[in-house]
Amino acid sequence: MNAADLTTAHWFTSSYSSGEGQCIEVAALPTAIASRDSKDYNSPILLFTRDGWQDFIGAVNRREFRG
Numbered sequence: 001m002n003a004a005d006l007t008t009a010h011w012f013t014s015s016y017s018s019g020e021g022q023c024i025e026v027a028a029l030p031t032a033i034a035s036r037d038s039k040d041y042n043s044p045i046l047l048f049t050r051d052g053w054q055d056f057i058g059a060v061n062r063r064e065f066r067g
Helices: 050-061
Strands: 024-028 033-037 046-048
Touching: 033 050, 046 050
Parallel strands: none
Antiparallel strands: 024 033, 033 046
C-alpha cells in the first residue's frame, strides 16, 4: 500500500480502552485505515486496506494473536 497523507487524519481512541495505556487509535482515510499506539504518537503507523482492516479485526476477535 502506498503511503497515505495523515496530515488531516482524525484519530479515534478505541472504545474498548480501559484507561490502562493499552489501546490504539484509528483513523479512517479515503483509501485506507490507519492505526497507531495511543501512548506514542511517534510510533509506526500501520496502514490497512478496508478489507485488510476487517480481516485484522476478525483475527483479534478470534484471539488469534494471543501468545
